[in-house]
Each structure stands twice: as structure tokens, then as C-alpha cells.
Amino acid sequence: MRRSKYERPAHLLSGSDRPRLTTSAMIASIAGADQPTRAAPFGHALARLAEKDERIVGLSADLAKYTDLHIFRAAHPERFYQMGMAEQLLMMSAAGMAREGLQPWVTTYAVFASRRAYDFVCLAMAEEMLDVKIVCALPGLTTGYGPSHQATEDVAMFRGMPNLTIIDPCDALEIEQAVPAMAAHRGPVYMRLLRGNVPIVLDEYGYRFELGKAKLIRDGKDTLIISSGLMTMRALEAAKALQKDGVDAAVLHVPTIKPLDEATIIAECRKQNRLVVVAENHTVIGGLGEAVAATLMRSDVRPEGFRQIGLPDQFLEAGALPTLHDMYGISTAKVVDAIKGWLDT
């Protein structure tokens, strides 16, 4: 529980001067200090693809710069539509365009696409299997601005929507590969977007994105981490750290959350009796963790144990992202600590 707004900050009362991180810009970088990155991978990938595919148009709800769509806008100004800060209209108009044979790529923040525009995604698009791509920045806990901008339950909401494909890419390379795969898929797709200077992580693993496929990125005999999006990056970092402590962690990356690659998940869980840890940048309610749990239960797979790393069922605090990631257990250090604790090493 957050303290009462009538209590002043503790360090002011105690007179301590401990250094505190400050909340960064709306979209804090999730890249580590020495991590290689690529700028605006989504915007560049879409602009490239549009050169070959005349159907593609891009729509913004007054957030082009914050979703990397400004790159597309600069490359193809006549194919960019500014719909204003009107997310319902954003979805309705995209549905209308798709009905006329265009392939609209709509962009906004994940909170607005899910919470504000759900009915329009559901009935104007998904019910008709229209070919619209919804690409949304600020998934889960990727801003310190508080619940107004933190899409902690977008996957839970969208998983309940028939026909909708949901993907949660991990890094810049995967985003670049996901864009043409999304375009080739006929039907609505929701992508949780990392934008700005996006880390490059998967290059060292020889990974290729395939829509609908979970892939084992590294193997390990002690625990199997099943993860998506940002948390695959954390899981891979955690696995390296755990290795130094003699813990052998496998990482199964599940970028397509719906439809879920149940066969691969079941096969990996059956392969070896390990602790299964599902890590997601999302509330533990209704996301990848519960999807995996239900899959295993339905298939009579009983792993050594099952644990979730994810955001709590709370409205999260505002503050600096590293502080918040530690507080809610999704920083690399906290992932390492949690797994060690569960393995009792």
C-alpha cells in the first residue's frame, strides 16, 4: 500500500540524503547503459515494408513520435493519417479502411487501445476478422507515470477477444522480424511495442521470429523460464547470472501469446522435470502465466513446481523505472533472487 498523501517522504523526516532516481520522460529507456540498441525499429520496418506493399497505411492518435510511427510518416506522408486524440475513432476508421482493402497499422499507447477502445477493436475489427494491425507502446510497466499510462492488464483484456492475435516481442530484432510477419497474417494483430532506442538481445542466440511459435533460446536443467517481451530480455540476463551461481536455467521465449504455442510449451515442460517459472511484464492475472498454467493442467503436465514473475494485482506506483522494476520484482536482480529462493540454493 502506498503511504497516505498526507505523510511527507520518509527521508525528509529522517534527514537522510540517500540518492533517489528521478522519473524519466514518459517513455523511459529500458536499455541498460552498455546495451547495444537500435532506434525506432518498428517505424523503420514498417516504412520499408510499405515500399513493397501498397495496402499499408499508418494511423496515429496524436502519438506518432511516441510510437515510432513518425519514421513511417516521414517516409510515406501521403499514407499517414492523423486521427487525433480519439482512440475510438482510431479503431473505427481503421476498420473502415480495412473494409476497403487497405491494411491499416494503428498506433497508440497500450492503455488506450485496451481500456478506452476495447469495444471498437472487438466489434468493428475482430468480429469481422479485419486485417488491422494494432501496435501499442508502453506495455506493462515501461513508464513511471503511474496507472494512467501503465498497461498492466492489456493482455488479460485482449486474450478474451476471439480472432485477435497477440504478440509481445523482446527486442529490436524481433520487432523488425515481426512487422512483415504481421503484415502477412490476414486478420487483426495486437503488438506490444518497445520503442525508441530498443535493446538488441537476441542476435547472439541465432533466433528468428515466427508468428505463433515459442522457441527455446537457451537450455538448462534446473529451471525453465517461460517468458515474453521485455521479460525474455530479463530472463536471459538472469540465466547468465544464475549460471555463475551454478544454476542452469532454460529460457523459452513465447512472443505470440495468442494463439499460444501449446505444443512447444508442453513438450518443453515434459522434456525434463524442472521448476517452471513464467515471467511477464503484465499483471499475474490473465496473462501468459495463467495461460501456461491452464495449458499444463489441461494436458496433465505436472512440473516440479510452477511460479509466476509478473506485476501484482495492484495499481502500480509512479517513480523511476529501475526502482519500480525492483519494487515489483521484474528487474534482472529480482528475477535471479526469486529463482534462487524457489530452488533453495
Added chain:
Amino acid sequence: MTQIGHNVSLPERARRIRRHALRMGEVQGQGYIAQALGIADVLAVSYFHATTYRPDDPEWESRDRFLLSIGHYAIALYAALIEAKIIPEDELETYGTDDSRLPMSGMAAYTPGMEITGGSLGHGLGIAVGMCLALKRKNSKAFVYNLFSDGELDEGSTWEAAMSAGSYKLDNLIGIVDVNQMQADGPSLGVLNFEPLGPKFEAFGWFVQRVNGNDIDALVTAFDAARHHQGEQPRIIICDTKMAKGVPFLEARERNHFLRVEPHEWAEAIRIIDAGVQA
């Protein structure tokens, strides 16, 4: 303008649309029949004067798009689509039954000629905006008509769409609002006062006309003016209609959003419509 049945007058088209709707209501024992009777004249002018389409090819690329935002009015649009020979007349007996192409609420996947899935109110105008933008990309000369209800004026999404249509100067968009003054909780203006309605749309950049939606001559004039208006702006025809128009005993019934009709009354209503054959 579609070249079918030009020997049949618009009042006769409207009468037949009312008759088809009543027959569907009789099959199901219910339906939004008061709305259907009220909007029949607008649909007659839309399908037999204003819009271009091919009955045997409902997705013909050059057709005018007619969107029914009010899924609840499906019974009315089915009646018009039957009269337009897009749907065979014998299918009206399947209205609202299992395996029918004519479900109670209008859905694009079920029915030829049904362009969108309505019913979650406030969707149609925004979808129309997207279609208009796409048609302009394709250099199409087609119009997009969107029929929506006064109740949908309560929805914020309608006004998002209205503002964007003005902003994009969508001169290929023709909105039709059915102001029948009745919503689920009672008279529309008592639910939320949307008046003065014309000035609102004018302020959003639209070419506005307001007509008696049960006066066919006035409707013809308004639809012609909407289509031929030279301004680079979206057009709206605000149609004041009378619920249950054409069946006096239903018109006089205590006004109700979902009109209750006793089983024997359907045939009586059809008799009244048939007796009022118009030239």
C-alpha cells in the same frame, strides 16, 4: 442511381418496405417494428432514388456504401434489401430464426448488403470515416451513407467521427440521423438533450439539412442536395421521423422503444398498410 423498377413509385417502395418489415415481425412475434415503420420512407429514397448498387453483386466495387450503424434496425434494412432484390423475399420467413441470414441485430458476416456490424452503438460514423478516406485513396466516386439514430448522438465516438469528417472535409460522406425521439429509457431529449442538432454539425464543418423524414418529396430534395452539394464537406440529413408511421393504432400506442405488438395485431397492421396503397 440504380436502374431497377423505375415504374414503381417511391411511396409504393416505402409501403412495401413497411409490409416486409411487418411480415418479419409477425414471424418472430417481435422486433424493432416502430423504428422500421418510421424509417421506411428514408430507406425507400436511399435504395430507390439516391444510391447506386447492383442487386446481384452486393460487393460491387463502385457501389455506394450504405452502413447501418443501428444494428437494432436490422428488420428495417432487411425489408429494404428484400425490396431491392439483394435478399430474396422468401427469406423474410427466416427472420430471427436459427440458421437465418437475417438475425435480430444487423451483422456484416450474416447478410448480403449489410456492410458493417452495428448494434454496439456509435460505431457506424467512424467506420464510415475510414471508408471515405480509403475510397478517396482509391479515387472512387462512391458515397458512404451512414444511417444512425438520435440515441447514438449520446455516444462520444459519434462526435469523434463527426469532428474528424469535418477536419478531413469528407465530401463523400452522407450521414442520415433518424430523430424519432425515442430511446430505451424514454424520449430522446429527456435522456440527453442533443439539440440544437443542426448547428452542432454545422459547427463541426458539415453541410446540414433537416427534413421531415416521412415526407418523401422532401427527402428526395435533401438527398439530391446532399449528393450534389459543391462544398468540400461532409453532409448530414437530419430526419425527423414518426415512430410506427403508417399504422395509426401503433402510432397512437403509448410510445415505447421496443413496441409491444399482440399476435393478432401483425395481420391487422399489414391490412392497414395494404389498404393504403399509394400511387
